[in-house]
Amino acid sequence: MRHKPSRATWSDLLHLALDPAGDSPIFQQIYLALREAIVANTLAPGGRLPSSRALALRLGVSRTSVVSAYDQLLAEGYVVGRGGSGTYVSDEVPAVLAPPPAPGGGSAATRRSLSVAGARYGRFAAEMTLPGSLPFAAGCCSVDAKTVEDWRRIGAGQMRRLDPVNLSYADPSGEPALRREIAAYLRAARAVRCDEEQVVVLSGAQQAIDLSIRTLLDPGDPVWIEDPGYGATREALAAAGAALVPVPVDEAGLDVAAGMAAAGGARAAYITPSHQYPTGAVMSMARRLDLLAWAAQTGAWIIEDDYDSEFRYAGRPLASLQGLDRNGCVVYVGTLSKVLFPGIRLGFAVVPHQLVDVFRGARFLADRSPPTLQQAMTAEFMRQGLLVSHIRRMRQRYKEARDVVVEAIGRHLGDLVDIEVPDCGIQLVVHFRDGLSDIAVTEAARRQGLVVKPVSPHYLAAPPRQGLVLGYSGFDAHRLRAASAELGRIVRAVAEGPAAAPSRPAVPRRAFAGAASRG
Structure with a gap:
């Protein structure tokens, strides 16, 4: 495959160890060092080498030595010259000096084992398929010309008034402006009872669920899951060592009585009450109240995944389970990736007040904070009423x-x-x-x-x-x-x-x- 020439001179960062007192001539040492870097793909095909004058100055050697090394590499096909542009690593590098080690090779002393979770992640990746753009791929969403133009306009404005916070570390919970807009939106649209301090901005709903598992569960804890239910969360729970308790789902949603009979002392329940995945069932009010009463009585947590309730076609979107909670049992999970577009990679969790610092700490250790510029754009998009x-x-x-x-x-x-x-x-x-x-x-x-x-x-x-x-x-x-x-x-x-x-x-x-x- 032909590589597009790179303007980045990564070779400027490469350390070439030369020994002026060695037996080999300097030009040969330069040649061998560059050849080894090319064969090892340290210098990738299409990458530009520094000019002979610049490299000689950096190495403190004569330019003649560098030119001789380049000539040798050119003659053997490791590099190519492009008139008026420079010297580039060839797309067709000659035979490798030494074969790479076989996968899984090495002595028993150098082989490393995985954790149970690591092995499970590997198996999951082998079966994982990325969402496509072909019918009937689930999870796709539309972005019309109006949304694209609005997003471009807001992005251009944010770049013109680039705030210093966009160039630095930020609050692990997310930017206050975005958390404030999300809280206002959820109170109006989903009857979520929250203030901005309870909102934690995350990289999609999947990270919200991951942090919930990390902070609320220990290995071996029993967890109710819907049966049938969302496979990715099931895999995440299993990888964390949770004891999965499948609870049947019917036209009224999760069967709370069946869950209590199977594992009344479960540590948590993961549910999709407003639009059960994959059946589409809506959890009845009676069962919602029963579930909250069970959690309040046993001290269990409820993870409410509300992944697409914005798109309700008959009447108003149903009120959230979190809005009925009076005992701080529910972690509410939502996403903007399906509401707007997946590339935005923004989700959120609304957590009880006693979990705010817990989630902030977990977020800090996971990946520090969400990207601030993207948050600023999204907050402005929401503030102007464009999300609605x-x-x-x-x-x-x-x-x-x-x-x-x-x-x-x-x-x-x-x-x-x-x-x-x-x-x-x-x-x-x-x-x-x-x-x-x-x-x-x-x-x-x-x-x-x-x-x-x-x-x-x-x-x-x-x-x-x-x-x-x-x-x-x-x-x-x-x-x-x-x-x-x-x-x-x-x-x-x-x-x-x-x-x-x-x-x-x-x-x-x-x-x-x-x-x-x-x-």
């Missing part, structure tokens, strides 16, 4: 996308699936009839250029249902209709067996990967 306008536009767009998918899937697969039409969120679930394997469908869809998630792996103890999680936000109606038709063909081919496998070529990824509104 963005949510209003996206809510309408996502509702239209949901309706397109429901209609198209019903037309192409209505006799094979049951469609759960959500009143909230950015994905829906279809359940297969007649025992069709969701794993088989997922693999077949991937080969044809579609991204779907199987439902069955989200179950732990409960009998798994077969189905698919389909994300619909971030894609226009044309792409969703085309993808639904393709998914219908794939599902029918799997249902009819190998003999009915698609005979035409696999759908190129580009067929569904054009420009989209926003994983």
Whole structure:
């Protein structure tokens, strides 16, 4: 692969150890040192070497020695000269001087073992897939031209009046201006009872959950988790050594009575009460009150993951569980990454007052503080009312996308699936009839250029249902209709067996990967 020439002269930072009293000529020492750095990729392909005059001055040697070393490297193909530009490391470096050590090599004395959590992280990474931009990738979101222009304008203004705090370390809890806006937004939109001191700004909801696990749980502590439930949090809890207690979910959300029967003395409960993942169930008021009463009586913590309640299509968004809490039991987790766009990497936790310093300390040790410039931009975006306008536009767009998918899937697969039409969120679930394997469908869809998630792996103890999680936000109606038709063909081919496998070529990824509104 050809590398774009780099203007950065990283070689200026390279230490070349020369021995003027040694047996080898200086030019040869320079040559060997540079060759070793190139072969070891210390000097990467395309990187620019300093001029012979500059290097000679830095090393305190004659320029002739440096020119001779460069000539030798040039003759052997390690570097190339570009007229008027300089000398660059070649894209095609000759044979390596010594083979690299084999993976896992070394003596028993030099091999190092991982922690139990480290081994689990490695297994998870091997199966991890990054969110894509293909239908029906879950977690995508739309960013329209109005939001982009507003973001650019605010960013330009922030750069013009760059504050010294943007160039220094900051409060681990986040910038006061952003925490103040988040608190005001949550009080109005989600009935969260909080002040700005309780808000901790984090790098997405995932970090909020990670810090909650670090600060509230010890290895071996039993934790209620929804069954089915969100796999990434389940993995994070297991990696931390928590004893997972799967609690069944029905149309009224988490079954609190079943949780108490299974582990009444659990240390914590992780729930998605306003839009359960993946079923979409909404936790009833009776169960919310039962859960809070259990936590108050036993001293348990509740981690409330409210990941996409902004996008509710029937009536006002439901009030948060945290807003009902009068005993400081609930850590409320939210995110701006799905509300605005994933690249913003901003989430937050609203913590009880007794946990404020605990989370500040944990955040400091984890990664010091969130980026201040991004926070300043987001705070101004919210202060000007632009977040509210963005949510209003996206809510309408996502509702239209949901309706397109429901209609198209019903037309192409209505006799094979049951469609759960959500009143909230950015994905829906279809359940297969007649025992069709969701794993088989997922693999077949991937080969044809579609991204779907199987439902069955989200179950732990409960009998798994077969189905698919389909994300619909971030894609226009044309792409969703085309993808639904393709998914219908794939599902029918799997249902009819190998003999009915698609005979035409696999759908190129580009067929569904054009420009989209926003994983």
